[in-house]
Amino acid sequence: MSLSSTKLLFFAGSARDASYNKRLARLGVEIAEANGLAATFADIGDYPMPLYDADLQALEGIPENAKKFEALMKVHTGIFIACPEYNASITPLLKNTLDWVSRVRVEGEEPLAVYKTRVFALGSASPGGMGGLRGVNTVRTVLELGLGALVLPDQFAVPKAADAFEDNGHLKNKDSQETFKKLIQKLARAAHVLHGSP
Template sequence: MSEHVRLLFLAGSAREQSFNKRLARLGADIAQANGLPSTFADLGDYPMPLYDGDLEAAEGPPETAEQLKNLLLVHQGVFIACPEYNSSITPLLKNSLDWVSRVRAEDEPPLQVFKTRVFAIGAASPGGYGGIRGLMTVRQVLQIGLGALVLPGQVAVARAGDAFGEDGHLTDKGLQDMFKRLIEDLAVAATKLTH
């Protein structure tokens, strides 16, 4: 894996005890342990108003959307742990992506920040399906809507309340290994796309 590639780990929940933040933090730890520089970022630190065209026309995108875009720009691979809300994407994640998609320099092609990075997705849920149904929507938004390359592999952590050990790792070794492989695949794909 390239030493030049940097990975960003996000979660579609800002909740303090969020299982998905736990998954994203674990991903960043796994990446670091494998020599990949990585960052965990909390979307709660990038608060944005609900997207509104009139607000955008009057004030432009919020500064936090520009900050989040800048964070994306210094990472080549992005993993997003996505809670499932009614089988779909969370409003927090969709709103953050929508605003970032509206931040554009005058000479910048549309959606460039998404088209020039590689994404991987996963989910954690207290339910039995681990949020896997919501990932279909997230995949659609990232891939079809924003033009991003999204790796076909994904992880879904079911019964998340019991899934993490005290060390923060997944107690199901097979699932932990699957997550590690996904992160390695993300790093390899990000290296190939961006170098």
């Protein structure tokens, strides 16, 4: 199966400079490219949006950055989100980004088309022992139940993240990195079968 037209997007639900989840997303891009897949890293900190408020939307419309991020998602058919866990849940930054993008409307497209016509995979990194997997469950609920997205059942967690990465961004645990590679390959295959080219 040729996956040459499949494009994967990797981003994290954190804008923090030293974010472990951004490291995980960047590693995903490196692994994807090393395996012949086109991949993009995005920092959602580069797409600042106000806290969602329906009155603000009525007054000012959708923020340009929400439209830009929706357009970025659209040129990829597989999307990996590295999800930090805040109090066993999704980060406000990620939820706010997903919410604003869900309000974007494009003529001729059904609402939420950008979510319904991509395949998602989720992972997480946390300094804690569970690797942030509880937060991933919340993100899954938002994507699947709220936004109608297809999310792969696999989840990839990096526990004890403060000590999990080598200086070059690779995971010290090679078995774990191999598991991540398999998830990325599965995401690419699923995106290709279901959606072909973006």
